[in-house]
């Protein structure tokens with residue numbers, strides 16, 4: 001239950017230290033959206049003893065990274081991967097009670113395109129692990145491996161900072177990366193990291209990711225595959241943490257309007273209207289744009305968000321008989337519709353369950369779900385000799401999975417011209433593409449804006 005309009009919404013701040021300097025009133029921030037950004041903001045505020053209220057329109061938490069139950073099997077709305085360099089996400093998961101070693105299957109950086117290409121990082125100090133991985137990559141000529149290593153060394157020299165942004169493809173071609181090298185290595189990395197075709201993707205954002213992952217320590221470049229679903233991994237634990245720290249999470253409670261008032265902000269929700277000292281709007285970009293579009297001082301930001309375009313991610317889950325297993329937990333295909341397949345038996349103890357992932361726009365969007373399933377099954381048969389038919393399948397098409405991370409994309413800051421309305425979400429300005437780490441970092445930043453008023 002939340003308080004009625006005009007009364008001070010519970011929970012009450014626990015002590016005078018939570019009084020805001022600027023407004024001489026208690027801090028009782030509200031957060032719109034219980035995805036990774038919103039819940040990170042909420043935990044950061046709660047950790048400072050600030051009572052928060054999270055409004056989430058869906059029945060469950062997690063947003064674009066949420067658990068989905070299908071055929072009595074726990075799935076996600078899409079297979080996600082974390083990298084070792086996602087420090088803020090991993091730290092917050094631990095802060096709310098997670099255990100990284102138990103929650104994830106940790107794999108050394110390894111990119112394998114079945115029968116075509118293999119890059120594997122050994123456990124050596126940086127940057128030796130990367131140079132060794134590039135120079136020993138299978139499926140490329142020695143000249144191509146040297147070119148790839150040279151490219152990374154050049155980027156290190158310029159500290160992964162370009163004088164101006166251009167497309168990832170233009171950057172790679174300018175550095176003499178061959179067609180095969182781009183197709184087998186850089187394109188799969190770019191699409192996995194930015195979910196944007198390589199000819200459109202921002203080279204600068206790709207370099208930011210390479211800087212923190214491939215160019216970081218061996219641990220930074222590791223890949224972490226979750227053993228539990230994405231609602232359970234962080235948002236549900238964060239909600240429990242909030243319950244113990246004077247906060248509350250209201251699911252099935254969509255916010256319909258944000259109305260700035262003198263020294264407070266009113267939220268009109270599906271359950272009633274309530275007053276808060278601050279609001280962090282951490283809804284998905286299109287909804288954030290709509291919510292702030294009615295506030296004259298925020299129309300420009302709303303238009304900026306509306307100009308963002310999106311990229312899809314399709315995940316095809318195939319439940320095969322339990323004895324079916326892949327040669328490794330994660331495997332890529334070259335020149336196929338299917339880009340990556342994940343063996344959920346090896347990752348999450350779900351034998352026979354395979355997740356096939358197709359990221360970014362492409363010809364797969366011309367197929368309906370049944371045709372797509374048939375295509376993926378056919379590719380698994382041709383590539384790996386899996387002749388059995390799956391017992392059931394499920395396609396999850398996230399049409400607006402991420403923003404299209406294009407050259408010179410203009411993204412809004414967390415702060416707005418209205419001091420007590422702050423934005424959070426993977427789409428806000430930052431070094432990263434639309435990722436969990438980008439979402440978490442934005443949530444922490446938004447919370448710190450509010451904490452700085454104490």
Ligand SMILES: Cc1cc2nc3c(=O)[nH]c(=O)nc-3n(C[C@H](O)[C@H](O)[C@H](O)COP(=O)(O)OP(=O)(O)OC[C@H]3O[C@@H](n4cnc5c(N)ncnc54)[C@H](O)[C@@H]3O)c2cc1C
Nearest residue numbers: 033035036037057063064078080081255401425426435436
């Ligand atoms: C299929 C798929 C695969 C992905 N793979 C990866 C990956 O491998 N690695 C990676 O790092 N990232 C990946 N991502 C991206 C990552 O999931 C997102 O960047 C991240 O989850 C975004 O979090 P967010 O909190 O910013 O936004 P969202 O998750 O969109 O959260 C917004 C929340 O606001 C709620 N909401 C909306 N409107 C209202 C309202 N009016 N009132 C109240 N609540 C509202 C929504 O229900 C939602 O819960 C993937 C995304 C998808 C879809």
